[in-house]
Amino acid sequence: KAGVTQTPRYLIKTRGQQVTLSCSPISGHRSVSWYQQTPGQGLQFLFEYFSETQRNKGNFPGRFSGRQFSNSRSEMNVSTLELGDSALYLCASSFPLAGEVDTQYFGPGTRLTVL
Amino acid sequence: QQQVKQSPQSLIVQKGGISIINCAYENTAFDYFPWYQQFPGKGPALLIAIRPDVSEKKEGRFTISFNKSAKQFSLHIMDSQPGDSATYFCAASKGGGGSNYKLTFGKGTLLTVNP
Numbered sequence: 001k002a003g004v005t006q007t008p009r010y011l012i013k014t015r016g017q018q019v020t021l022s023c024s025p026i027s028g029h030r031s032v033s034w035y036q037q038t039p040g041q042g043l044q045f046l047f048e049y050f051s052e053t054q055r056n057k058g059n060f061p062g063r064f065s066g067r068q069f070s071n072s073r074s075e076m077n078v079s080t081l082e083l084g085d086s087a088l089y090l091c092a093s094s095f096p097l098a099g100e101v102d103t104q105y106f107g108p109g110t111r112l113t114v115l
Numbered sequence: 116q117q118q119v120k121q122s123p124q125s126l127i128v129q130k131g132g133i134s135i136i137n138c139a140y141e142n143t144a145f146d147y148f149p150w151y152q153q154f155p156g157k158g159p160a161l162l163i164a165i166r167p168d169v170s171e172k173k174e175g176r177f178t179i180s181f182n183k184s185a186k187q188f189s190l191h192i193m194d195s196q197p198g199d200s201a202t203y204f205c206a207a208s209k210g211g212g213g214s215n216y217k218l219t220f221g222k223g224t225l226l227t228v229n230p
Contacts, residue, residue: 004158031216033216033217033218035218042204042220042221042222042223043159043204043206043218043220043223044220045217045218045219048216048217055216056216056217058217090158090159092158092216094216102216103149103161103164104161104216104218105160105161106151106158106159106160107158108156108157108158109158
C-alpha cells in the first residue's frame with residue numbers, strides 16, 4: 001500500500017505570495033492532519049479534516065487554511081506569505097476505528113522557503 | 116505555553132548502550148502518548164505509544180515508562196544501534212475519537228549512536 005504522498009516536495013516563494021500544498025492520504029484513510037515543523041517551534045498542529053469537515057484547528061492565523069475533497073485528498077493554503085512561514089509542512093493520515101486511538105502516518109513533507 | 120517538555124535536546128550513546136529520553140506534560144487531560152522517530156528528509160514515523168492505564172509498554176528494544184502522578188513518560192532504547200540515530204519526538208493528545216489527532220509534540224531529541 002502506498003504511503004502518504006505530498007506535492008510538491010520543495011517550494012520557493014517570495015513574501016506576499018500565496019501557496020497551495022497537496023496531500024494524498026493512504027488509500028482508505030479518511031482523516032488528514034497538517035503540521036508545521038520548524039527548528040525553533042518544532043512540530044505544531046495546524047488542522048485536521050475528516051470527511052471533508054475540519055474537526056480540529058491549531059493556533060495559527062487565518063492566513064493558513066485547508067480543505068479536504070471527497071476522495072480524502074487534502075490541500076492547505078497559505079496566503080500573504082511571511083518569512084516566518086518557511087518550514088517543513090507535514091501531512092498525516094489515519095483510519096478512524098470506533099473506540100480506538102488511531103496511528104497517524106506522516107508523509108515526507110513539503111519544504112517551503114519564503115524569500 | 117509548552118505543554119510537552121522533552122529532554123535532552125541531544126544525546127550521544129555508544130553502540131550497545133541504553134538511550135533514555137524523557138518527557139513531561141502539563142495537561143492532565145492528555146490520554147495518549149506516542150513516540151515518533153524521524154530520519155533526515157523523512158516524515159515522523161510512529162515508534163511506540165502508551166495510554167495512561169499502563170505504566171510500561173515494551174516493543175522489541177523500545178520501552179515506554181509512564182508515571183501518571185509525576186506527569187512524565189520516557190523512552191528507553193536498549194542495545195542502541197547506529198541505525199537508531201535519528202530525531203525522536205514525544206507527543207500527547209487528549210480525548211478519543213476525533214480529538215486524538217491534535218498531537219502536541221515535544222521539541223525533539225537528536226540521538227547519535229556511535230559505532
